[in-house]
Amino acid sequence: MTSNNPIIFAPETFQYDKFALHMEDISKDPLEQFTKWFEEAKNDPEESMPEAVNFATAELPSGRVSSRVVLFKELDSRGFIVFSNWSTSKKARDINSNPNAAITFFWKSLQRQVRIEGFTEYVTRDVSEHYFKTRVRGSKIGAWSSPQSQRIENRAELDSRVNENEKRFQGVEDIPCPEYWGGLRVIPLEIEFWQGRPCRLHDRIVFKRNSESETWEIFRRAP
DSSP states (O other): OOOOOOOOOOOOOOOOOOOOOOOSSSSSHHHHHHHHHHHHHTTTTTTTTHHHHHHHEEOOTTEEEEEEEEEEEOOSSOOOEEEESSSHHHHHHHHHOOEEEEEEEEEEETTTTEEEEEEEEEOOOHHHHHHHHHHHHHHHHHHHHHOTSSSSSSHHHHHHHHHHHHTTTTOOOOOOOOTTEEEEEEEEEEEEEEEEOOOGGOOOEEEOOTTTTTTEEEEEEOO
16 A cells, blocks of 8 residues: 655745846847856856756657756857767767757756757867867776766776776877767757746746747746
């Protein structure tokens, strides 16, 4: 017989009460507005990792959704870029079957979220290689060593792969970027700026792209 008692219960004890988001105060360009909020998050001493972002994908034909936290690295005029293994990873398999994705930033101290829905494209090889050069040596070795998302026997198997690649690239100053590793850009079709407000009556300002004119419709959404 199933019990109706929850295993975990989280009562409402927290109120969002720092800021408000008014339509007249928001930029008409969603990327400009995002840049403003992201800079404020970077400069907030309580936001230790403002670039952390939830990245959600869905596999077809099953429609099964998966999400994970990754690190946002670049914003350009087309969209939001993350870098990863695009050969063996779960997100790679999802993207290869379904190019749609969503990402969500949450900045607890500022009581803000930014939700982005759109489709994806791989960045050019030059962009991937340029970013790979900025990584620390250990992360470069890791990119060559991990068969991301694949089943492995134990930690020793992974450590062995790392040791092999440390020997392989011993004395190599500029470790090359693997062919399967690189950037993926989420091109936004909709961006929502969410500002927490008391009593869960949050401010939600939405930018929705007009596919024909490439302009943005801006409107308020009920919390």
